[in-house]
Amino acid sequence: MNLLNRLKELNEIKKLNSNVIIRVICVDGDIIEGKYLSYTSKLNNEPEEAELEIRSLKTGGYIGIFEHEIESIELTD
Numbered sequence: 001m002n003l004l005n006r007l008k009e010l011n012e013i014k015k016l017n018s019n020v021i022i023r024v025i026c027v028d029g030d031i032i033e034g035k036y037l038s039y040t041s042k043l044n045n046e047p048e049e050a051e052l053e054i055r056s057l058k059t060g061g062y063i064g065i066f067e068h069e070i071e072s073i074e075l076t077d
Helices: 003-013
Strands: 021-026 031-040 051-056 062-066 070-075
Touching: 003 031, 003 070, 021 051, 031 062
Parallel strands: none
Antiparallel strands: 021 031, 021 070, 031 051, 051 062
C-alpha cells in the first residue's frame, strides 16, 4: 500500500485532522481504530519507512504503524 497516496485520497473525502477517526487494517489481521495524528515520510523517519501515527480509541495511547504493516485504511465517520 502507498500510505501517502491513501491519506491524500481520504483527505479529499474528509479533511484529516486530530478529530477524524480512522480504521487501520493491518496485514496480520489486527484492526486498530483511532484518531488520525500524523504522517511521517520515509525521508524524515528512522528507519527509512513511512509511518502513520494515531491515538487509539481503545487505550488512548499513541500508536505508530509502519507502511509495510498496513493493508488498508478507512474513514469510520
